[in-house]
Amino acid sequence: MPTYPLNPTAASLLGFLHEGPMTGWDLLATAQLRIGGFWSLTQSQVYRELAAMAAAGLIAAGERGRRERQPYTITPAGRAAFAAWVRREPPEETIRFPLLLTIAFGRSVPLDDLGRFVREHREVHAGRLAAYERLHDAARTAGADAYAMATLTFGLTYERAVLAWFASLPEEMLAGSERGDGPAGEATSPA
Amino acid sequence: MPTYPLNPTAASLLGFLHEGPMTGWDLLATAQLRIGGFWSLTQSQVYRELAAMAAAGLIAAGERGRRERQPYTITPAGRAAFAAWVRREPPEETIRFPLLLTIAFGRSVPLDDLGRFVREHREVHAGRLAAYERLHDAARTAGADAYAMATLTFGLTYERAVLAWFASLPEEMLAGSERGDGPAGEATSPA
DNA sequence: TGGTACATGTAACATGTTACATGATTAG
DNA sequence: CTAATCATGTAACATGTTACATGTACCA
Numbered sequence: 001m002p003t004y005p006l007n008p009t010a011a012s013l014l015g016f017l018h019e020g021p022m023t024g025w026d027l028l029a030t031a032q033l034r035i036g037g038f039w040s041l042t043q044s045q046v047y048r049e050l051a052a053m054a055a056a057g058l059i060a061a062g063e064r065g066r067r068e069r070q071p072y073t074i075t076p077a078g079r080a081a082f083a084a085w086v087r088r089e090p091p092e093e094t095i096r097f098p099l100l101l102t103i104a105f106g107r108s109v110p111l112d113d114l115g116r117f118v119r120e121h122r123e124v125h126a127g128r129l130a131a132y133e134r135l136h137d138a139a140r141t142a143g144a145d146a147y148a149m150a151t152l153t154f155g156l157t158y159e160r161a162v163l164a165w166f167a168s169l170p171e172e173m174l175a176g177s178e179r180g181d182g183p184a185g186e187a188t189s190p191a
Numbered sequence: 192m193p194t195y196p197l198n199p200t201a202a203s204l205l206g207f208l209h210e211g212p213m214t215g216w217d218l219l220a221t222a223q224l225r226i227g228g229f230w231s232l233t234q235s236q237v238y239r240e241l242a243a244m245a246a247a248g249l250i251a252a253g254e255r256g257r258r259e260r261q262p263y264t265i266t267p268a269g270r271a272a273f274a275a276w277v278r279r280e281p282p283e284e285t286i287r288f289p290l291l292l293t294i295a296f297g298r299s300v301p302l303d304d305l306g307r308f309v310r311e312h313r314e315v316h317a318g319r320l321a322a323y324e325r326l327h328d329a330a331r332t333a334g335a336d337a338y339a340m341a342t343l344t345f346g347l348t349y350e351r352a353v354l355a356w357f358a359s360l361p362e363e364m365l366a367g368s369e370r371g372d373g374p375a376g377e378a379t380s381p382a
Numbered sequence: 383t384g385g386t387a388c389a390t391g392t393a394a395c396a397t398g399t400t401a402c403a404t405g406a407t408t409a410g
Numbered sequence: 411c412t413a414a415t416c417a418t419g420t421a422a423c424a425t426g427t428t429a430c431a432t433g434t435a436c437c438a
Binding site: 023024025043044047048051067068069070 | 388389390391392
Binding site for chain 2: 396397398399400401405406407
């Protein structure tokens, strides 16, 4: 066995296929829900990895269902490849946070724009925190295992930290007029 | 002006070149220090982007110095391209955290391995927090601008949150025998 | 009968990673 | 004189992104 070199995206798909046969569409949805918070993937990647893994014998295509649904089943070789992957040393995380780049070069950004960017991102994170809170509660209620809880707790912790950081920013970075941000007017700019 | 489509990595290099001519080597070091915490880049990318930007007229190569050092200067076209880039809407961040994948599939990981992975990563983050604390202090003392402080504060906040999350994990996920983890023996396991 | 959600797939390109090749300069 | 560090660059490949093409089934 030459131990086909799995990448983390492919390995995750194999991981989900341990729970039963699934189609690319289902796998994408499952992955985005369960690992999407710390491992992004796209539809295109999913189909590519599935095709590659099928060619390598790690998964087997089943019969098409309705709407051309193409289910895949994990093979013994797939289980072996996954088992080898999951016990490797995980590399460190990478974060790519474009808003922080914009802030790092903030001297060059018109203040109105910078303020708008910061406020918009803050709202996005507030929304994500709310979503994690719902997911976390639901998982706890449903008696999810400690591994699922740990990942959800990470999301919660991360989003709270990001919001705390937003709150710590000096006011100038949050200010700036509303521009293109709703039904204009109403901008109660003080001072 | 067709507004050459900058990617964030190239744009960042242009951003640093506003401070004066620099070589690829210097740019790499500068970038890793100033934005490396939230925007990873490699040596190979730096040279590739510099070559592409020079070809596009955004930067100009100066005379070679000692040791083949090749300094680049930003051109007016480069400043214009950067100015356009920096006021675009920044996309959302992407995080790719392999350890969390390993935990998500933790059911399939031998407990000793999982514990070791978690402990090792915790140490890495403790080290990074310490590094951020030093950088943050130094920057404050040196009177760095609010933009630099904001990015350093992000690093601090993020690393503290990650460590808090590690501390919140159930003990089983941190346990497991020491294996390959130093000069064996001495394992004062209590209880 | 027309729009929306489902579902798969490809193509083209951009970006990121790893490894290697080459050579200059400095410090010991 | 030799090892370490500085410094640039390329090649090959892996991964990620965006856009498009195609068709099915459901539901109002």
